[in-house]
Amino acid sequence: MWDESSPRAVNGRAPDVFRPGAWVPMREYPEDKAVDFAIVGTGAGGGTLACKLAEHGFSVVAFDAGPYWRPLEDFASDETHQSKLYWTDKRIVDGDNPLQLGANNSGKSVGGSTVHFAMVSLRFRPEWFKSRSKLGYAVDWPLDWREMWRYYSEVEQALKVSGPLRYPWGPARPRYPYRPHELNAAALVLAEGAEALGIDWTPTPLATLSAPRGLAHPCVYRGMCVIGCSTNAKQSVLVTWLPRALEAGAEIRDLAMVGSIEHDTAGLATGVHYQREGRWHFQRARNVVVAGYAIETPRLLLNSASARFPDGLANSSGLVGKNLMVQSNQAVWGVMDREIRSYKGPPSLAITEHWNYADDGKDFHGGYCYMSQGPLPIVWGTTQASKRGLWGQDLLNAMENYNHQVGLKIVGETLPQERNCVTLSDERDQYGLRIPRVTYAFCDNDKRLIAHSLRFMRQALEAVDAHDIWDEDDDTCHLNGTARMGDDPSSSVVNADCRCWDIPNLWICDGSVFPTVGGVNPSLTIEAIACRTADRIKAMARRGELSRS
Amino acid sequence: MRRLPAVKSRRVALASLQEIAGSLSEKYAPGKAVRTRVPEPGGNVGRKLNFSSALLSFSVLADSGLEHYRGSFQNRLMYLPLAVSAATLAASLFGIVDGRAKSHVVRDGLYGLAALTGATGLGFHGYNIVKRPGHLSWINLFYAAPVGAPVALLLAGVLGRVAERVRDDEASTLLGYPAGEVLGAVTSAGLAGTVAEAGLLHFRGAFQNPGMFLPVVVPPAAAGLLAMTLFRSGNVVRRAAKLGLGLTALLGFVGVGFHAYGVSRNMGGWRNWSQNILNGPPLPAPPSFTGLALAGLAALSLVERNKKAGFHD
Ligand SMILES: Cc1cc2nc3c(=O)[nH]c(=O)nc-3n(C[C@H](O)[C@H](O)[C@H](O)COP(=O)(O)OP(=O)(O)OC[C@H]3O[C@@H](n4cnc5c(N)ncnc54)[C@H](O)[C@@H]3O)c2cc1C
Ligand code: SF4
Numbered sequence: 001m002w003d004e005s006s007p008r009a010v011n012g013r014a015p016d017v018f019r020p021g022a023w024v025p026m027r028e029y030p031e032d033k034a035v036d037f038a039i040v041g042t043g044a045g046g047g048t049l050a051c052k053l054a055e056h057g058f059s060v061v062a063f064d065a066g067p068y069w070r071p072l073e074d075f076a077s078d079e080t081h082q083s084k085l086y087w088t089d090k091r092i093v094d095g096d097n098p099l100q101l102g103a104n105n106s107g108k109s110v111g112g113s114t115v116h117f118a119m120v121s122l123r124f125r126p127e128w129f130k131s132r133s134k135l136g137y138a139v140d141w142p143l144d145w146r147e148m149w150r151y152y153s154e155v156e157q158a159l160k161v162s163g164p165l166r167y168p169w170g171p172a173r174p175r176y177p178y179r180p181h182e183l184n185a186a187a188l189v190l191a192e193g194a195e196a197l198g199i200d201w202t203p204t205p206l207a208t209l210s211a212p213r214g215l216a217h218p219c220v221y222r223g224m225c226v227i228g229c230s231t232n233a234k235q236s237v238l239v240t241w242l243p244r245a246l247e248a249g250a251e252i253r254d255l256a257m258v259g260s261i262e263h264d265t266a267g268l269a270t271g272v273h274y275q276r277e278g279r280w281h282f283q284r285a286r287n288v289v290v291a292g293y294a295i296e297t298p299r300l301l302l303n304s305a306s307a308r309f310p311d312g313l314a315n316s317s318g319l320v321g322k323n324l325m326v327q328s329n330q331a332v333w334g335v336m337d338r339e340i341r342s343y344k345g346p347p348s349l350a351i352t353e354h355w356n357y358a359d360d361g362k363d364f365h366g367g368y369c370y371m372s373q374g375p376l377p378i379v380w381g382t383t384q385a386s387k388r389g390l391w392g393q394d395l396l397n398a399m400e401n402y403n404h405q406v407g408l409k410i411v412g413e414t415l416p417q418e419r420n421c422v423t424l425s426d427e428r429d430q431y432g433l434r435i436p437r438v439t440y441a442f443c444d445n446d447k448r449l450i451a452h453s454l455r456f457m458r459q460a461l462e463a464v465d466a467h468d469i470w471d472e473d474d475d476t477c478h479l480n481g482t483a484r485m486g487d488d489p490s491s492s493v494v495n496a497d498c499r500c501w502d503i504p505n506l507w508i509c510d511g512s513v514f515p516t517v518g519g520v521n522p523s524l525t526i527e528a529i530a531c532r533t534a535d536r537i538k539a540m541a542r543r544g545e546l547s548r549s
Numbered sequence: 550m551r552r553l554p555a556v557k558s559r560r561v562a563l564a565s566l567q568e569i570a571g572s573l574s575e576k577y578a579p580g581k582a583v584r585t586r587v588p589e590p591g592g593n594v595g596r597k598l599n600f601s602s603a604l605l606s607f608s609v610l611a612d613s614g615l616e617h618y619r620g621s622f623q624n625r626l627m628y629l630p631l632a633v634s635a636a637t638l639a640a641s642l643f644g645i646v647d648g649r650a651k652s653h654v655v656r657d658g659l660y661g662l663a664a665l666t667g668a669t670g671l672g673f674h675g676y677n678i679v680k681r682p683g684h685l686s687w688i689n690l691f692y693a694a695p696v697g698a699p700v701a702l703l704l705a706g707v708l709g710r711v712a713e714r715v716r717d718d719e720a721s722t723l724l725g726y727p728a729g730e731v732l733g734a735v736t737s738a739g740l741a742g743t744v745a746e747a748g749l750l751h752f753r754g755a756f757q758n759p760g761m762f763l764p765v766v767v768p769p770a771a772a773g774l775l776a777m778t779l780f781r782s783g784n785v786v787r788r789a790a791k792l793g794l795g796l797t798a799l800l801g802f803v804g805v806g807f808h809a810y811g812v813s814r815n816m817g818g819w820r821n822w823s824q825n826i827l828n829g830p831p832l833p834a835p836p837s838f839t840g841l842a843l844a845g846l847a848a849l850s851l852v853e854r855n856k857k858a859g860f861h862d
Contacts, residue, residue, distance in 0.1 A: 160755075164687070164688070165687045166687075177755060178755045178757075179687075179691060179752065179753045179754070179755055180687075180688055180691070182688075182691070182692040183688065183692070188681070188682055191682035191683060192682050194682075195682055201682075203688050210753070210754075210755070211753075211754040211755050211757045212757055212758075212811070212814040212815075213757060217814065217815055217816040218814070218815065220815070220816050220828075231816040233816075
């Protein structure tokens, strides 16, 4: 039995995610010969980019601190056991609203957080790419929505996203590759509430299969999604982009924690130092891509500080680690007389993006969507105890209602603020690396958005005769920002191509590059950016614009 | 009744299969002089139609059995199609073994009941669709109670009624029109409906396997050709229609195989049969195509018979 602490992707083979106990061939690269790209992180950003770059003919080694799972045999329907998917290394949190890190926002696995994400696959509202000029708040992205629209389509195809035939909001989009899933009772409650309040709703576009795809089984609606899907219905990076990456000749090094990025006297990156099986190694590379997600990415850049770059790599703007944005994740819960069993099926089967697209009737900037919910029992019990303060008989009584409870939960936009940041503490982790300190506080605009959403969702639950309604007012999800892209080197860390202004062969390709977050879950946008970046790199290479170290 | 019923029914079933084979071989025997077959007596055609009804009601019995079991028989009425389709199946089997060229009042009554239940079921299923949030929308057409299922029961009933009418040899007309043509029209419409149902569900499955296109290509062609025979006389169209119907009947069998493969692609495959048979694709659905195709072939026999008798051309 594999003990989950020794690497699996070794000796020219990697785990076959589609067959228990099986392997697929994997190309391997020597450490002392520079590969075209060393990529740190194999999640939504890094995994997608590794695939696309390998398919474009580059030599690629992608590192991940987490293990290489075979979902069919490694995942149990057990919340406690599956915490093995989360990034639970020590981190310090502070600020007015200290974040709860781990389960709900970061993963440590080959495939990144997408291995336990909730599969909601949404496009940005086009105006958000220019929220300063079009909507009057925060900053513009250096990207054009029409170009992103094309890359969104590419990702939706790659993930066989199942979605509605007509999306009620925004400009036309191509048909989703797979049809929507059947709605569970919790989703129908959202739908009834929305219809009662006169707003649109739709089955949620989800990256889980509503029909078979190759060796991946269709969804079985057991609702274990956020603890890892054991059927491979979930179209995580692990089962979509990475098998393609291997086939195209990329190497994936699992259980390989990158500790720092090395550079030469000219200030160009030369490779990465990483720890695997208790030893430090060095992989030479012509380009380095950082894709460790919005906390580990700035941490690695800061931890790589040198005499030449004393404030960390790519940090001449001073913005590495700054503008951390979560998304607000508040909910309104209630009890229905009829049985709901909200945990059946993917947790968020119905959605309304009404408040992402409506601009009137708001006392805040930005937007939010809200979705139906299906919390698993331990999470639900913990929520009742910690958020609602129930204990003893009261807690037991509330848990008896588990099959009747319903909830609506937002993914809300928060504004970028420099005071929300990732810095280094002096404490060190098991690898001997300085651990991150994550500081976070909502601003007044964020709070007004949350208050608006709680009021509205309460009305929606009242409209369907839910009772015992209460607000869960302090949850957050998704981490973004901390290495924003922009047009100006003094106010951003990377350009539109995810290339660092300071070090032209250093790239950042993950949720860190978001200048704003919008009111939708981020992974589709991260993967679309990765696809675009790969195409841009290919074009630059053809024109001889990639630097050689 | 001297002959053993089982042997007789097997003969009708065999005859139906031979009909399929015949319609195929006729097409693939180039140069052969056009075979003019001796038209069949009404009793035989009637029994063939009983066979069609049997297939359709079997489909309905198995399908609504699975689906309503899956729906936990939440509403008492969900038992009704099971009872009625079982009775229709029994009546049809009785019809198959009953060599007398005469209708039977019990069969006739049961077929009437089947048609009525089918029509009522259609109403219930339609209501189930429009009352849900989203109302008449794709998501409800995909997942609310299927419209096609009660229609299959309706068709089993209607075909059964026609079977009874054509058994009475002299009744070569239905509602004042030649029986073959009425049956042809009913069958074409039935095929069109069944194609719509298969098309909808295969669209729901994103046509992820190219085989899923077969039932939206072959049966519509057959239904179209069958409908054409109503307006155009001539052997070419009729033979093409026979070929199409033969292939459609075959597809009903092949479809079960495809669906069995589909079941195997669910998590756990056939080892987890107790869940995956419910999960679909539905094994009993494709045979409705065979049932309807056989009815179409029966309609063509009637047309041929009527032609001989001077009704037509
Ligand atoms: C419970 C949950 C539900 C979610 N639901 C949704 C959803 O429904 N829809 C949606 O769009 N998004 C969802 N998300 C968010 C989404 O998963 C993330 O936004 C996305 O995966 C981030 O992509 P990334 O590439 O930036 O980072 P990740 O996908 O987290 O990948 C980063 C990877 O880098 C590795 N890594 C980090 N540092 C190092 C290092 N120094 N060396 C080696 N490896 C390193 C990590 O192990 C990790 O595997 C959810 C997230 C969670 C946790
Ligand atoms: S509900 Fe579907 S996507 Fe979620 S874990 Fe189960 S099979 Fe996977």
